[in-house]
Amino acid sequence: MAKLPTPQMLVASRPAFPEQDWLDIKPEFAPGSFCYPAKKETMELLHMPNPHDWDPAAEDWNLPENWEKILCDAFAERLEKHRSLKLFMDICVRCGACADKCHFFLGTNDPKNMPVLRAELLRSLYRRDYTMLGKLLGKKVGARSWDKDVVKELFYYAYQCTECRRCSLFCPYGIDTAEITAIVRELMHEVGLGTHWIMDPVKNCSFTGNHLGIQPHSFVEIVEMLADDCETVTGIRPKTPFNEKGHEILFITPSGDVFADPGIYTFMGYLLLFHELDLDYTFSTYASEGGNFGSFTSFNMAKKLNAKMYAEAERLGAKWILGGECGHMWRVINQYMDTYNGPSPSHMITPKSPITGTVFKNAASTKMVHIAEFTADLIHHNKIKLDPSRNDHIVTTFHDSCNPARAMGLLDEPRYVLKHVCNNFVEMPENTIREQTFCCGAGSGLNTEEIMELRMRAGMPRGNALRYVQQKFGVNHMACVCAIDRATLPPLADYWAPGVTVSGLHELVGNALVMKGEAKRTMDLRQEDLPNVVDDEPEGEE
Amino acid sequence: MLSLEIFRAHKKEVVAAWVEAVFATYPFETTGFLRTKQDPFGNPVAHMTREAASTLFDAVAGEDMHPPTVKNALDRFIKLRAVQKFLPSQSLAVIHAMKPILREQVLPKMQDVGQLAAYLEAESRLDSLALLAFDMYCEARETVAEARIKEIRNQHAQLARWAQRLEDGGKAE
Structure with missing residues (x-):
């Protein structure tokens, strides 16, 4: 008699102790976890190196013949050009401070999404060619050689990083993992690998x-x-x-x-x-x-x-x-x-x-x-007249978009504006805002629909914090200052905190702005009725 | 209410064992982190797993639970598993993973005091909860599919309006 698997057998995901080293486990290119490749014509038009047709799900990516030399040379060139890269390759002590700070790691639970290990994918290659120990002892000290699977792996994880730089905030050495990701993406482009949504x-x-x-x-x-x-x-x-x-x-x-x-x-x-x-x-x-x-x-x-x-x-x-x-x-x-x-x-x-x-x-x-x-x-300076009560139907929170927050320190200005155009403002938990803000999960060219599933898990830490303030404080709106956020946060909110709407800061400014000679506002910029003006209409005037 | 008391007495161990079973579905290198960090926003997966575990157990034990409360407690957990890299069966089999734990921890005690029927009822409740989770899982997957369609539409919302206008011969809208 054939035996049906028990539920335990169905979930059985891994042995108690893994047989393989983490570096040897290769990613699986399942639909929903990778972006569509860039078209050959697009790459040609842009004079990108080695344009070719390829499919991430296929076994063979049609890499150019001398792909290994191209990559090694390109890597050497970048180490020469960017002193920061060389430094980032050398100074990481693998303390793990960044490990649990990445929204991709938190959402996927994939160890290679720990920023330290994501960087280690490149660092292991660096070690082989640029460190004495790596040259002598190889694998024993975490060095490895290039092969086609390594290329695939680099591609896979370079597009599971939104370059949001939350990890670098916690790095005692100030290593900017986003720059490592950026370099890996550059290397991939050298052998003709790019994504459609970006190119x-x-x-x-x-x-x-x-x-x-x-x-x-x-x-x-x-x-x-x-x-x-x-x-x-x-x-x-x-x-x-x-x-x-x-x-x-x-x-x-x-x-x-x-x-x-x-x-x-x-x-x-x-x-x-x-x-x-x-x-x-x-x-x-x-x-x-x-x-x-x-x-x-x-x-x-x-x-x-x-x-x-x-x-x-x-x-x-x-x-x-x-x-x-x-x-x-x-x-x-x-x-x-x-x-x-x-x-x-x-x-x-x-x-x-x-x-x-x-x-x-x-x-x-x-x-x-x-x-x-x-x-x-x-x-x-009191130069514009505002009527925040027009936004009274919303209880808003503010999502610090990664780049304005961490790359330019724009933390208080948007809040200052928001508090003047809305009467109801609630912050999300402390470790999910300002410099520590969680990414929408789809920045840096990952805001494409074919990886919606990946975006939902990567955006989970943000969605989770939003859901918390929604349930606890009745938040029904999230303002942000990023166009990618405005595109990616609505589906994220629909998934993790349904009922929360998303808008840019200046939409709310536009709603609250009292203009000279304007008609009485009965609707907001989305042409939806303003709930709080319905009563008082003896004759339409301000 | 003897059965409920026995269940209550074993809540801690069963919940802990089930949470461990869920954590074991993730890579080995990740499990340690999931176990140790308690912050609900710094370690959301562990937080939502523990929230689900506690409610799941109470519902199985036969505590007085309203379906919306149970649903709310399972919500994040099911949604997470629905978008992680699992087969549907793997996503939801963790609900059933409570059974062997109950059979090990609770069943013998219940048998000793002649409460086998009550125990079987509890297992049936777990089956119902698995079905509830199945509904939630499907809903989550549909939300993802819808999000893809909606996003394609929204990206070009203005363009479509503009094209429509051209077709209508200028100003009409």
């Missing part, structure tokens, strides 16, 4: 300016549609200046906010705010994407896409740049822009708010100011 936007940004590759005239029309929507809600149609020369400010924000729901409402918030201030500014269709998917690809690609910002500021004669709510755009600006494309064009000045006169000395070098700083300064 397609890179191509579009390279050729057309925005991540979807929408032609400039259409881009403008779509923004005008949003201005029409603003008029429907407020009775005022904000101006939409594009590619105009001679304005003081160039405004750059991620193009996701022009195309994607709910980012568009944040964009409407910008339009209304700038109109109300009568700000002397322009958009650009060429630099219409602030987000930099190149930074998920390689140093050079990030540099290339970033260059558009200064190029446009120069062409249009803008004195400084105001930047919208974005995540990695700000990391690139704050940490790399100077090195990539600095110094800024000579006609640019240290940003000074034309409304309050505040000089943003923190932006003296890059000439770029974050909109949360700009708006917080307006509120601080």
Whole structure:
């Protein structure tokens, strides 16, 4: 008689003590845990090395013939170029402080998602070629050789890191695992391995300016549609200046906010705010994407896409740049822009708010100011009229987007703004916010739908904290300052804390903003009825 | 209520053993961390497993539990397992993993005092809970599938509206 397995046999996942060393256990490329590969044509158009067709689930990845030499040389070159990389390879003492700080580790329970071990995947290769002990003793001291499975493994785990840098916050040596991930991704690109979700936007940004590759005239029309929507809600149609020369400010924000729901409402918030201030500014269709998917690809690609910002500021004669709510755009600006494309064009000045006169000395070098700083300064100087009661139907919390929080220290400004536009604000638990914020689980080019399952487990620590404040304090909204967050947090909230909505900070500003000559607001920017205005309507006036 | 008392007396050991059984479904290198750190946000998996364990046991033992309370306590745990790299059977078999533990810890005591029928009832309750978990698991998987569709739609929401407008010949909406 055939024997059916018992439930215990079904779960039996592992022996009491593993037969293999952790480094020898190879990842399984199950659907839902890897991103689709970049198209060969895309890679060719971008002049990426060794473009080819391949499938992550296949046994053979069609690597170029001399793949090992390519990788070894590329690694050597990067060790030479980035002193930090060499340092990160050498100084880790494997104390484990970072081990349990990664949201991927917490959600997947895969030991190779401990930042220390993820880095060890590369470090083991480093050891073989660059350390005396590794050369002599090999495997005994954790050194290993390249083989095709190692390449697969590097690819697998480099795309299970969102470069959020939470781990580096806890590293006593300050090792930035995100930079190690970035280097591994660069190495993968050397042998033609990239993901579609990253390379397609890179191509579009390279050729057309925005991540979807929408032609400039259409881009403008779509923004005008949003201005029409603003008029429907407020009775005022904000101006939409594009590619105009001679304005003081160039405004750059991620193009996701022009195309994607709910980012568009944040964009409407910008339009209304700038109109109300009568700000002397322009958009650009060429630099219409602030987000930099190149930074998920390689140093050079990030540099290339970033260059558009200064190029446009120069062409249009803008004195400084105001930047919208974005995540990695700000990391690139704050940490790399100077090195990539600095110094800024000579006609640019240290940003000074034309409304309050505040000089943003923190932006003296890059000439770029974050909109949360700009708006917080307006509120601080009492320059805009706000009616936070319009947001009374929400109890909001704030998700610190990884890059603004950890890469530029933007912690209090968004909170300051949020507290002035909303009456009900609740913080999530201390070890899940500010510098210690948990990633949405899908940053750094992982916000693609084919890995939704992976995103749900990687975003679990964030979802878990959100669920906690939802159940304990009745939180029904989460504000954030990142376009990727606005795209990835709604499904995460639907899964872990259903009933919580997500928006950008400036959507709430747009809702609360009392504009000169506006019609009585009966709906919010999403054109949903404002619950608290229904009663008082003797005759429609403010 | 003799049966309930016997169950209550064994809660600690059964819950601990079941939590261990769940942890054992994860890689060896991870188990130590799951066991030791207590912070609900620093070690969420252990926290949600323990929450599920306690409620699961109480429900099996025959404590007065409302289904929504049980559901809420199992919610995070089932959702987590639904998106981790397990087969559906592996995700949910952990519920049944309580059976051998009960048979080892509780059954002999119940037999000694002639409460076998009450014990079998408790096992049946565990079966019901497994079915409840199955519902929750399916719902979670459907939410993930829906999220994929919704996301594709949302990414181009404005583009679709704009295209629609062009088709309508300009301004109409």
